[in-house]
Each structure stands twice: as C-alpha cells, then as structure tokens.
Amino acid sequence: MNKKILSVVLILCVMLAVMPMTAYAADIAFCTKCNKIQTVRATYQYADDKLHKCSVTCTVCYNKWYYGEAHIWSGTATCTSGRTCTVCGGSSEPLGHDWGTWTQNSDxxxxxxICKRDTSHTETENCHGGTATCTQRATCTVCxxxxxxxxxxxxxxxxxxxDNEHWKQxxxxxKKDDVGPHTWDNGTITTAPTCTKAGKKTxxxxxxxxxKIEPIPATGHSWKSDWTSDATHHWHECANENCDVTDNAGKNGYAEHSGGKATCTQNAVCEFCKAEYGEKLPHDFTAETVDAKYLKSAAT
Ligand SMILES: [Zn+2]
Ligand SMILES: [Zn+2]
Ligand SMILES: [Zn+2]
Ligand SMILES: [Zn+2]
Ligand SMILES: [Zn+2]
Ligand SMILES: [Zn+2]
Ligand SMILES: [Zn+2]
Ligand SMILES: [Zn+2]
Structure with a gap:
C-alpha cells in the first residue's frame, strides 16, 4: 500500500474518533445553486435537547446549507441514561432517580x-444533625x-x-447527685459576746x-456582792472581764453614800458600803457648859 494513501486513511480515522457526535450520510436534495436535485453529503450534529443540526453539501457545486431537525429517539430512558438519537447519536437527559423517603436501618x-423505578438503586448515609442530651439520643434531621x-x-x-443542702451538679x-443536708461542725466563736451585746458563732x-452564723446571746452582768466606792459614791463591780460598762454611774447599785452620823472626831460611815465619807463635825465650845461642868466637879 502506498504510504500517502495510508496516511490519509489514518487522518480520516482520527477525524472520526474526535467527532463522535457527527454522522455522515450520502443522500439527494435540491441544490438552489445548481437549481436541480443533486447528490448531497449530509452530516448531523447534536445541537440541543430538541434538535440536531443538519449540514448539507452539494457534491457537484459544493454549495453548503444548514437546517435544524428534531431528534429521532430510540431506546428507553433510565435513571442514569437517556434515549439515543438514531440520526445524530446524541442522548436525551437521564430521568434521574425517583427516591423514596429516607428510612433508618436496623443498625x-x-x-x-430506595429508587422507586429500580430497587437496586439505593443510597445510604450516616444519620446526622441531631444533638444528644444527658437522657435523650440525638434525632436525625433527615430520617x-x-x-x-x-x-x-x-x-x-x-x-x-x-442554705440547707449540698449536691454534685x-x-x-x-440533675443533682448525692443530695444531702449539711453536716455542721462544732462551730467557732467569731465574735465573742459581751455582758450587753450578742456574739457570733460560725x-x-x-x-x-x-x-452558717448563729448568734450567741449576751452574757448579762455578773455583779459582785461586795461594794466598791470612791469619796462620794458606792457601786457593785461586774466580775466579767470584758464588761462593756466602763462608767461607774452605769454600774449596779450606784448611789451616793448615805446614813451614819459624823461627829467631831469621826467621819460618817455609809450604812450600805461601810466606807467613811464626808467631813467630821467642828468642835462646838460654849462658856456656860464648861463653867457648869467645872463647878459641878469642884462641888463634889
Ligand atoms: Zn449544487
Ligand atoms: Zn439527533
Ligand atoms: Zn433509580
Ligand atoms: Zn437518619
Ligand atoms: Zn445531665
Ligand atoms: Zn454541705
Ligand atoms: Zn458586766
Ligand atoms: Zn457607801
């Protein structure tokens, strides 16, 4: 075989391979240039989902014209493949799956x-989109x-x-766990009570x-039975160390000394606290009395 012929055949084979949507046919048609019916060469190319494009060439004058023509479908469309045009070899759109509802599996x-048209078409995915809680499983947003x-x-x-209970949250x-009442210790005195003011125990x-804080009642005074005094007054001292009465006038039995009689040589003695108080009386000399005494003693 001639080398030139071989290369032409190879080029033709390549052209056929790269133009799979183009069909060739020899036919007859009216050529407007020749103004008569001539043998023509027609090629058909897929244009859109309705038409293919016919390209017609007169084999005599090489006049070329075009027109659109409806596909001639054959075969049955499925979920994934369309029908095939017997003229241009193009395909219609596949039907797509007709899915049933998502249903959870036994896992x-x-x-x-599952596809309603063909039960061998199935899709499976993980349930998702929900949020589980402590007590509730997640609910799938799909199924x-x-x-x-x-x-x-x-x-x-x-x-x-x-105030009353403790627990683990x-x-x-x-939800609470290990709920129980507080177990109080013996308490600590955080503020000591005084004779008149309450204290605090924590x-x-x-x-x-x-x-928790509970009050400790005021202790009250512990008045001593014996008297304490100064030059003018007497009172009972409180035996408590932290007594908050510091002014003697506020102490128990506080009063001026009273009772008892002063003489020229002796102070008055208070009838309550037995303390001496006040001034001695001045001597009171009179002439008659001295004379009378003197006379009386002289007479005896
Ligand atoms: Zn022609
Ligand atoms: Zn077609
Ligand atoms: Zn399907
Ligand atoms: Zn699900
Ligand atoms: Zn919880
Ligand atoms: Zn507690
Ligand atoms: Zn006191
Ligand atoms: Zn007194």
Whole structure:
C-alpha cells in the first residue's frame, strides 16, 4: 500500500474518533445553486435537547446549507441514561432517580433511600444533625429517627450548695447527685459576746464550703456582792472581764453614800458600803457648859 494513501486513511480515522457526535450520510436534495436535485453529503450534529443540526453539501457545486431537525429517539430512558438519537447519536437527559423517603436501618446509625423505578438503586448515609442530651439520643434531621447514645450525666466532683443542702451538679442539665443536708461542725466563736451585746458563732459544713452564723446571746452582768466606792459614791463591780460598762454611774447599785452620823472626831460611815465619807463635825465650845461642868466637879 502506498504510504500517502495510508496516511490519509489514518487522518480520516482520527477525524472520526474526535467527532463522535457527527454522522455522515450520502443522500439527494435540491441544490438552489445548481437549481436541480443533486447528490448531497449530509452530516448531523447534536445541537440541543430538541434538535440536531443538519449540514448539507452539494457534491457537484459544493454549495453548503444548514437546517435544524428534531431528534429521532430510540431506546428507553433510565435513571442514569437517556434515549439515543438514531440520526445524530446524541442522548436525551437521564430521568434521574425517583427516591423514596429516607428510612433508618436496623443498625440505628444509618438511613437508606430506595429508587422507586429500580430497587437496586439505593443510597445510604450516616444519620446526622441531631444533638444528644444527658437522657435523650440525638434525632436525625433527615430520617427523623433517634441514633447514637444518650450522653449520660456529667456530675462535677466539687459540691454545689444552698442554705440547707449540698449536691454534685450535672454540668449539662439540672440533675443533682448525692443530695444531702449539711453536716455542721462544732462551730467557732467569731465574735465573742459581751455582758450587753450578742456574739457570733460560725459553723462550717464538713463536706462542702457552706457556712452558717448563729448568734450567741449576751452574757448579762455578773455583779459582785461586795461594794466598791470612791469619796462620794458606792457601786457593785461586774466580775466579767470584758464588761462593756466602763462608767461607774452605769454600774449596779450606784448611789451616793448615805446614813451614819459624823461627829467631831469621826467621819460618817455609809450604812450600805461601810466606807467613811464626808467631813467630821467642828468642835462646838460654849462658856456656860464648861463653867457648869467645872463647878459641878469642884462641888463634889
Ligand atoms: Zn449544487
Ligand atoms: Zn439527533
Ligand atoms: Zn433509580
Ligand atoms: Zn437518619
Ligand atoms: Zn445531665
Ligand atoms: Zn454541705
Ligand atoms: Zn458586766
Ligand atoms: Zn457607801
């Protein structure tokens, strides 16, 4: 075979391979240039989903013209493949799957949908989109079924408390664990009471950090029975160390000394505290009395 002929054949084969949508046919048609029916060469090319483009060439004058023509479909469209045009070789759009609803599978983790046209067409994916809580499994946003596991509660190790109880709180929800009343210790005096003012005692829970404060009543005074006095007054001292009465006038029995009689040589003695008080009386000399005494003693 001639080398030139071989290369022409090869080029033709390549052209056929790169133009799969183009068909060739020899036919007859009216050529407007020759003004008569001539043998023509027609090629057909897919244009859109309705038409293919016919290109016609007169084999005599090489006049060339075009027109659109409806596809001539054959075969049956399926979910994934369309029908084929017997003229241009083009394909119609595939039907696409006609999916049923997503239904959860028995694994309770995945859901599947099945094509109504062909049950061998299935799609399976993981259930997703929901949020599990401590007590509730997640609900799939696609098939509406529950999937996965509930989270379970997540109780803290530290205690939470109110005035009466302590507990361990779930970090995600309102659930409480180990609820119990406080176990108070023996308390510590944080403010000591005085004779007239209440003090405070603070109790701490031995488990949690709750505290409570309770008042300690004022002790009241412990008045001594013996008297204390100064030059003018007497009173009873309070035996309590931190007594908050410092002014003697506020102490028990505070009063001026009273009772008893002063003489020229002796102070008055208070009839309550037995302390001497006041001034001695001045001597009161009179002439008659002295004379009379003197005379009387002289006479005897
Ligand atoms: Zn022609
Ligand atoms: Zn066609
Ligand atoms: Zn299908
Ligand atoms: Zn699902
Ligand atoms: Zn919880
Ligand atoms: Zn507690
Ligand atoms: Zn006191
Ligand atoms: Zn007195």
């Amino acid at each position: 309770e983790k995945t859901h599947t949908r 509406g079924a529950e999937y996965g596991d509930a989270l379970g509660h997540d109780f803290t190790t530290s205690w939470t408390h109110d 779930c970090s995600r929800c309102d 109790y701490s829970c031995t488990k949690c950090d709750a505290t």
